[in-house]
Structure formats: structure tokens, C-alpha cells
Amino acid sequence: MAAVSSLFLIGILAGILGAVMGLGGGIFLVPLLRLLFHLTMRTAIGTSLVGVIATSAGVAAFAPRGRGADTSLALRLELVTTAAAIAGGWLAGVFHARVLEILFACVVFFTAAYTHFKAGRQAKTPSRESLFRPEYQPRHWAMGLSGAGLAGMISGLLGVGGGFIKVPIMYAVMDVPLGIATATSNFMVGITAAASVFVYYGRGDIYPTIVIPTALGVFMGAMLGVYALPRLRVGWVRAALIMLLLIMGGYMLFEALA
Amino acid sequence: MPFSLSQSDSTGRLEARMQKVSLVFSLAAFGLMIYGFIRSLMAADSLSFPGHPFPPLQRLILHPSLPPGETWMCAGVLLLGILPSVRVLLALWLYFRSKNLWSTFIALVVLLELLLSVRLSV
Numbered sequence: 001m002a003a004v005s006s007l008f009l010i011g012i013l014a015g016i017l018g019a020v021m022g023l024g025g026g027i028f029l030v031p032l033l034r035l036l037f038h039l040t041m042r043t044a045i046g047t048s049l050v051g052v053i054a055t056s057a058g059v060a061a062f063a064p065r066g067r068g069a070d071t072s073l074a075l076r077l078e079l080v081t082t083a084a085a086i087a088g089g090w091l092a093g094v095f096h097a098r099v100l101e102i103l104f105a106c107v108v109f110f111t112a113a114y115t116h117f118k119a120g121r122q123a124k125t126p127s128r129e130s131l132f133r134p135e136y137q138p139r140h141w142a143m144g145l146s147g148a149g150l151a152g153m154i155s156g157l158l159g160v161g162g163g164f165i166k167v168p169i170m171y172a173v174m175d176v177p178l179g180i181a182t183a184t185s186n187f188m189v190g191i192t193a194a195a196s197v198f199v200y201y202g203r204g205d206i207y208p209t210i211v212i213p214t215a216l217g218v219f220m221g222a223m224l225g226v227y228a229l230p231r232l233r234v235g236w237v238r239a240a241l242i243m244l245l246l247i248m249g250g251y252m253l254f255e256a257l258a
Numbered sequence: 259m260p261f262s263l264s265q266s267d268s269t270g271r272l273e274a275r276m277q278k279v280s281l282v283f284s285l286a287a288f289g290l291m292i293y294g295f296i297r298s299l300m301a302a303d304s305l306s307f308p309g310h311p312f313p314p315l316q317r318l319i320l321h322p323s324l325p326p327g328e329t330w331m332c333a334g335v336l337l338l339g340i341l342p343s344v345r346v347l348l349a350l351w352l353y354f355r356s357k358n359l360w361s362t363f364i365a366l367v368v369l370l371e372l373l374l375s376v377r378l379s380v
Contacts, residue, residue: 003307039308050335057341060280071272071349075364078346082371086378187276187345191368194342195375201339202378204311208298208331212291215338219288 006036007210008217014051015221016228017244019059024052024161024189025218027111030104031248034255039210041097045159046200047211049193051218052161056190058222069187070180073138073170078188080145081152081162082195088156089196093203095157101256104158108249111164112242138174147173148188156196161189272352276345287338294330301327315376343372 010032018025026048033044060069092100138144147169151162163185170181200206312332313324324332350365 037308043308050338053338053342054284057280057284057338060276060345061284062281063277065273065277069273069276071276072361075346075349075361075368078368079364079371082368082375086371086375089375090378190342191346191372194339195372197339198315198376199378201312201335202314204314206335207308207311208295208328208335209307209309211335212295212331215335216288216291219284 003037004209004213007213010036011051011054011214011217011219012221012224013217014214015055015058015218015223016225017221018052018055018161018218019222019225020228023111023163024186024193025055025222026052026155026158026160026193027108027164028244028248029214029218030159031108031252033210033214034101035248035251037210040205041100042092042200042203042205043207043210045092045100046197046203046205047207047214048159049197049200050206050211050215052155052159052193053190053197054215054218055222056161056186056193058219059186059226060190062223062226063183064226069184070176071187073176074184074187074191077144077148077166077170078191080149081155081166081188081192084149084152085156085192085195086199088153088158089199090156091153092157093199098256100158101252105249105253105256107154107158107160107164108245108252112245112249114164114168116242136175136177136180138170138176140173140175144169144174152192152195155189155192156199159193159196159200161185162192163189272349275348275352279344279348280341283337283341283344287334287341290330290334290337292334294327294332294334296327297330298325298327301325343369346372 010029014025014028014032017023017028029048029051030044033039033047034041039047147165151165151169154160154165155162166185166188167178167181170176170184171178176184197206312328312335318324318332346365346369350362350369353361353365
């Protein structure tokens with residue numbers, strides 16, 4: 001029962017962070033499950049994918065009206081992302097666990113660097129930019145679709161939603177307002193995770209005693225995150241996130257190389 | 259011109275329906291999972307950590323003879339797993355009804371990709 005309670009608490013933490021930062025939460029779940037429960041990489045990834053779907057569902061169900069995803073843009077990008085996620089899910093069964101761990105550590109470090117970079121950018125232009133500007137026209141589709149494909153491949157391989165790639169691609173490359181990019185990414189991570197979760201399911205990497213308390217915790221965490229978001233000090237959350245990512249990335253790299 | 263259906267639809271019809279579907283499916287899925295989990299706990303037959311994985315879909319369909327608690331948990335996880343596909347299906351239907359054929363086609367392809375991923379797991 002202690003393990004089940006711990007999984008539930010980890011799920012809540014991942015759900016809150018996933019909802020607050022606009023990510024799926026898999027980037028926290030996989031290393032935490034590996035670190036605390038010594039699960040195999042594929043079991044951690046399969047559990048994380050169900051958690052990512054739970055975050056997406058929780059945010060979609062409880063987000064305030066008028067802050068929704070651009071469904072049309074999401075589906076256009078998902079054409080490539082979903083196909084890449086299926087391929088990634090299949091490839092994960094081919095690669096050695098150590099390769100996945102090193103790749104995961106690199107992705108975690110990249111996410112920490114991106115979060116830090118984004119904080120600097122937002123500090124320079126705090127109020128001139130509208131998060132949810134109603135009229136916009138996405139541009140640079142070739143680059144956008146390429147980035148979406150990369151996000152899908154990483155999602156299938158590593159069990160993360162890929163939101164940390166999708167948000168900057170939509171925001172910085174395709175010129176989509178940041179608020180809409182984050183909401184759209186949240187819609188997309190659920191679809192991308194669903195594309196590879198059945199591959200893991202069929203391979204026997206999803207355990208009920210692990211996935212159910214974790215997913216339930218993530219769902220409740222996402223609900224809390226949606227309600228807590230307007231009341232949180234973003235700077236503190238961001239600093240905590242970067243610290244957490246660096247610790248987990250370092251651990252994954254250490255374990256892969258040790 | 260706004261880009262998206264969700265932005266251009268003044269009543270936010272798509273967003274509102276997505277929210278309702280997500281809420282209903284999530285609550286149903288977690289209700290099933292919790293019920294199955296409690297039944298398994300009471301029977302104390304399969305809660306050793308990490309226990310054993312869910313059976314493949316093929317076995318579930320052809321030989322549905324799992325312990326009762328596990329069947330409910332499995333149904334809950336599968337219901338949560340198909341929620342993104344249901345959301346795509348809903349978008350497809352609303353695009354079709356608004357005669358937005360290009361978006362209907364794109365939603366259909368994404369849905370087929372998701373169905374392919376389920377097929378690959380069987």
C-alpha cells in the first residue's frame with residue numbers, strides 16, 4: 001500500500017507541474033518512476049503515457065472557457081506527430097534501455113534550458129504581448145510539421161507528451177500566440193500519447209497496480225494545477241521545475257553511464 | 259479572418275463539447291479504475307507490486323476470463339486511452355457538419371492513424 005500511495009503522490013506532483021507548465025507531465029514521471037521504484041524503462045514509459053493522457057483530459061475537462069486549443073491547427077500538426085509517435089513506440093522495443101536513458105537525459109536537459117530561455121524572453125517583454133490574441137495566421141508550415149514529427153518520435157520513444165517541443169515550435173516558429181500554443185499543445189499531447197500507448201499495452205508494459213494510482217494522481221494534480229495556476233508565483237514554479245529537471249536528468253545520465 | 263474553427267465559432271461550440279466529453283469520459287474511466295482496484299484489493303489476488311501486466315487486447319477480446327477487478331481496471335484504462343480518439347471523432351463530426359471538408363479530411367486521417375496504433379497492438 002505504501003508503494004500505491006507513493007505513486008498517487010508522484011502522480012499529483014506530475015499532474016500539477018504538467019498543467020502549470022503546459023506540458024504532459026511525462027518528463028517528470030519517467031525519471032521519478034525509475035528513481036524511486038526501479039521500474040524498467042519501458043514500464044516507466046508505458047505508465048507515463050497513460051499519465052500524459054490523464055493530464056490532457058484533466059486540463060481539457062476543467063480549463064476555463066475561452067482558453068481552449070486551436071483544434072484545426074492541432075489536427076494538422078498531429079497528421080505528422082501521430083505517425084511519428086507510432087514509429088517511436090515501435091522503435092523503443094528495438095533500442096537498448098541505456099540508449100533510451102541517455103536520450104531521455106538529453107531531452108530533460110534541453111527542456112530545462114528551454115524553460116530558462118523562455119523565462120528570460122518573457123521577462124524582456126512582460127506586457128506587450130497578448131497570450132490569446134484572437135486573429136493570427138500560422139506560418140512556416142514546413143518547419144512546424146518537421147518539429148511536430150520530432151516531438152512525436154520522442155513521445156513514442158520516451159513516453160513524454162512532447163509539449164516542450166510543440167509549444168516553442170508553434171510559438172517561436174509558427175507565430176501562434178503563446179496561450180493558444182500552450183492550450184493546443186495540451187490537446188495534442190493526449191493524441192500523441194494515445195498513438196503509442198496501445199503499442200506499449202500490446203507489449204505488456206502496462207501494469208494495473210502501477211498505472212492506476214499514478215494516472216489517478218495525475219488527473220487530480222492536473223485539476224489542482226488548473227485551479228492553482230492563477231494564484232501561483234510563476235518565477236518560483238519555474239525555478240523549482242528547472243532544479244527538478246536538472247536533478248532528474250543528472251540521475252538518468254549517471255544511471256545510464258554507471 | 260481568425261484561423262481556427264474554435265476561434266471563429268462565436269459560441270465556442272467545439273470547445274464546450276470537447277470539455278463535456280473529456281469530463282464524462284475521464285470520470286467514467288477513473289470510476290471504473292477505482293472500482294476495479296478496490297475489488298482487487300478486497301480479493302487480494304493480484305496486488306503484489308508491480309504485479310503482472312494487463313493482458314493483450316486480443317486475449318481480452320477472445321478469452322475475457324480475467325479476475326473481476328482486473329476487468330474493470332482494464333476497461334477504465336482502455337476508456338481513458340480512447341478519449342483522445344473520441345475528441346478527434348467529435349472534431350471530425352463538427353467539421354463535417356460545418357461543411358469544412360479539408361479539416362474533415364485531416365481529422366479523418368488522424369483518426370485512422372490512431373486506429374492503426376490500436377491495430378498494431380493486437
